Amino acid sequence: xxxxxxxxxxIVAFLCNWCSYAGADLxxxxxxxxxxxxRVIRVPCSGRVDPFFILQxxxxxxxxxxxxxCHPGDCHYLTGNFVARRRFAVLNDLxxxxxxxxxxxxxxxVSASEGERFARLVTEVTEKVKQLGPNRKLRKxxx
Amino acid sequence: MEKVELLRRRAKELLKNGEVVMVxxxxxxxxxxxxxxxxxxxxxxxxxxxxxxxxxxxLATYLLKVKDRGRVAVVARGCESxxxxxxxxxxxxxxxxxxxxxxxCQGVIENGSKSVACTVCRYPNPVIGDEMVxxxxxxxxxxxxxxxxxxxxxxxxxxxxxxxxxxxxxxCIRCYACRQVCPNCYCPVCFVDASMxxxxxxxxxxxxxxxxxxxxxxxxxxxxxxxxxxxxxCPMGIDLMRFNRRVAKTVRERFNAIAGTDLNHPPALTQFxxxxxxxxxx
Numbered sequence: 001x002x003x004x005x006x007x008x009x010x011i012v013a014f015l016c017n018w019c020s021y022a023g024a025d026l027x028x029x030x031x032x033x034x035x036x037x038x039r040v041i042r043v044p045c046s047g048r049v050d051p052f053f054i055l056q057x058x059x060x061x062x063x064x065x066x067x068x069x070c071h072p073g074d075c076h077y078l079t080g081n082f083v084a085r086r087r088f089a090v091l092n093d094l095x096x097x098x099x100x101x102x103x104x105x106x107x108x109x110v111s112a113s114e115g116e117r118f119a120r121l122v123t124e125v126t127e128k129v130k131q132l133g134p135n136r137k138l139r140k141x142x143x
Numbered sequence: 144m145e146k147v148e149l150l151r152r153r154a155k156e157l158l159k160n161g162e163v164v165m166v167x168x169x170x171x172x173x174x175x176x177x178x179x180x181x182x183x184x185x186x187x188x189x190x191x192x193x194x195x196x197x198x199x200x201x202l203a204t205y206l207l208k209v210k211d212r213g214r215v216a217v218v219a220r221g222c223e224s225x226x227x228x229x230x231x232x233x234x235x236x237x238x239x240x241x242x243x244x245x246x247x248c249q250g251v252i253e254n255g256s257k258s259v260a261c262t263v264c265r266y267p268n269p270v271i272g273d274e275m276v277x278x279x280x281x282x283x284x285x286x287x288x289x290x291x292x293x294x295x296x297x298x299x300x301x302x303x304x305x306x307x308x309x310x311x312x313x314x315c316i317r318c319y320a321c322r323q324v325c326p327n328c329y330c331p332v333c334f335v336d337a338s339m340x341x342x343x344x345x346x347x348x349x350x351x352x353x354x355x356x357x358x359x360x361x362x363x364x365x366x367x368x369x370x371x372x373x374x375x376x377c378p379m380g381i382d383l384m385r386f387n388r389r390v391a392k393t394v395r396e397r398f399n400a401i402a403g404t405d406l407n408h409p410p411a412l413t414q415f416x417x418x419x420x421x422x423x424x425x
Contacts, residue, residue, distance in 0.1 A: 099305030
């Protein structure tokens with residue numbers, strides 16, 4: 001039985017269809033254990049992830065956001081993750097600037113064969129967000 | 144006032160010779176301390192043209208609204224010329240339809256003192272143009288006070304930074320004046336106006352206000368020319384340029400790009416390099 005007062009973070013994970021989602025799948029079929037804190041949203045490519053999605057997740061009650069795609073050079077669409085990388089760099093700096101705690105939003109490259117890495121990543125991200133506590137800054141009152 | 148005389152003369156010539164259908168510049172406003180945009184279609188109207196520190200807006204905004212009228216002349220200071228460069232790169236304007244009358248700029252007055260954006264300006268003179276009216280002005284050193292304030296802000300803890308920005312942003316009344324005056328905000332439907340699906344809450348509250356300003360800064364990344372028109376238009380006096388300066392700094396340091404300074408270098412976020420720094424990605 002989980003204890004009533006322990007903070008269990010909600011983490012929204014944007015996973016690219018071709019690598020990270022398959023990596024998560026591999027972690028699953030390999031029976032690896034990781035915390036049940038993530039809610040996966042499958043996207044065609046990390047380039048599909050608009051920074052707005054990330055902020056919206058935080059607004060609507062996520063305590064953390066994980067964005068993951070193919071390693072640079074492995075993109076199914078050749079350059080999607082390169083373009084995304086520039087966008088995420090600016091977002092990451094802006095989040096730091098406006099005082100969102102480092103670790104609230106995590107970016108990672110996970111390939112389809114890195115099931116173990118994915119399980120470890122989710123464990124670490126969950127630990128980090130637990131440490132940070134609930135997201136209170138960007139959350140809207142009704143969530 | 145020699146520069147103004149020269150400007151009026153050239154504008155009148157252009158209109159008289161039929162080289163352009165309109166000259167966009169500044170004319171007298173309803174108050175002596177603020178000029179307003181002037182759209183001169185006859186030589187007589189061009190006699191009202193003025194250019195000084197009371198000219199607050201960025202005239203490139205209006206080019207987008209008259210782009211179907213034919214060839215239009217525009218009075219362009221450094222900021223306007225850089226905005227035009229970005230708009231040309233994004234295929235929003237066609238170069239043959241433009242006649243750029245370049246003028247040097249001494250900075251714009253905001254509430255009685257020099258606008259913050261102008262105190263750190265490094266491009267007072269136009270970067271492109273068909274002709275230069277008057278002499279270029281010397282580039283002055285950026286005011287170290289602004290940089291120092293930014294550095295001090297960066298040294299605060301995340302919670303303190305959030306606190307400082309919240310106090311500012313919570314006052315936003317979501318009038319979108321900042322978006323309206325911006326030459327580079329030209330989406331037919333802005334994400335804040337979308338209602339099906341509704342992307343962002345319409346009423347002022349801290350969360351929605353902050354997301355609006357963050358996303359606006361992100362949309363401006365690599366495109367904002369830091370003219371400061373948004374901040375001067377803000378009825379609540381919110382320090383909007385703080386966001387834009389930060390994003391411009393990121394783009395400058397990470398991608399070695401400055402918006403609107405080179406027609407041959409498209410906006411930084413439409414490009415990539417295989418070896419872009421990625422220390423923040425695990």
